[in-house]
Amino acid sequence: MTLKVSDIGEKELISYILSKSKDIVPDDTAITELNDTNLISTCDMLIESKHFPKGMSYFQMGFKAVTVNVSDLAAMGSEPLGFLLAIALPKDLEVDNFRQIINGVVEACSFYNIPLIGGDTNEADEIIISGTALGLCDAPLMKDTANEGDLICLTGDIGLAALGFNLEGENVYTEHALRPLAPINEGKAINNAGATSATDITDGLASELYEMKPDSLGFMIYEEKLEISDEYKKICSDLGLNYLDLALHVGEDFELVFTISKDNDLDINYSVIGEVNSTDKIEITLIDGEVREIEKRGYNHYVS
Template sequence: GAEPLGFLLSMAIPKDLDIDNFKEIIGGVLQACEFYSIPLIGGDTNEASEIIISGTALGISDKPLMKDTYNKGDLIAITGDIGLAALGFELDNLDTIYTKKSLKPEARIKEGLILKDYATSATDITDGLASELYTIKKDGFGFMIYEEMLNITDEYKSLANSLDLDYLDLVLHVGEDFELLFTISKDNLEKLPVDCKVIGEVTDSDVVELTLENGFVEEIKNKGYEHYVSE
């Protein structure tokens, strides 16, 4: 829930990088800054054997939301659909809702600014829903997620199956959705002026669980994108 102030861009590029490719990178950054109405205020450029890009967004908040300030009985919600980017990375067709989500994610800035007055806690989903749930989990509390509330479409399941992929693994463990994951009381949910999807609830089970569509309950594995593991 922060008001954007500016963006810092640091780049390391090969000395033989084609100038047109460099212009495309900078053009994309400037286009994003214009979209979010924030200035590119600085950064750094160095030489490297491959392209390395690191960005830092600066913002200010008078009421920041913490990750673990939820209460038992709070509802768990997300701002949009998850798993789209995960499937998009696997598709060759670039003109689908899945590939568009993977290639052009949108930061939920407006929603975050509103949520700070309603939610009890919040974070963003970068490394997968499961990973984020374990990141915000505190002792004595658990989470129950309901598969039917995730609204996974038949088309999604069919595409995943055609690629020999587990659709629940894509939805829970891959990430790159950049949607907001938050907890909120039932009373505040009724007042919340933000489109969202309730997917579960905070419990005192001390376990992160998933109720499948068939009614069976299983523990969600603590697995997500791992930044420091090489293939």
């Protein structure tokens, strides 16, 4: 039987690529020494049929293409430097729709204070947008460098976009699904405050925690501290959805999950959801006090 990429999934493909290059940093971005600082670079590809939910406008497609890349810069605590846009379009796409995509890109670049500095165009059967974001950072935040006793924190609510993908109309959930925002300023603030590790939540909190877990250490988070609203739980119940599954395993939040010492002077809005311990497990304490090990599962390309 011939092994296909769908049999192994995105993580295994990335592992193979990493094994072939000693120069790749296995983190949210590449890190290249440049004079007395570091060049931070990242690229993300969005495909119309996979990454743009129903109801997303062409403007919002362009805006999201910038957001997903800036989100990686935020995870490193980087200052934005420039954005490159590669876009492939169907021949029959209306010019006005193309202009709306570009308007979304330009608006997002202005919002994040990251100039559009170049790119490429090509033809495809559907819209494909690949962005490359560049930044500068003296001491980038890494994923797996937490210390025992650190707090586990979030820059914002999780699960809103995941629920929004299942809803229609204008509400806080569809707003997060259709126009996610990257916390670039928060990323710089947590870096300056001495955070010990960070990553952005794209594939779900659970998946990101497993990416962040240092060898021999563990994470305990608390359902109560996730502050999932009664409204959220009711909507999920009405739709036949598990609210914790949406919050932990779907992703597209683009918030930062980070660790920081209990003694810190971080001056932004953030929530503490748990702590780093020595259990070598990733667990959650539920509202009723039950402790469960969190399943290692999140969004994964190629695997349905």
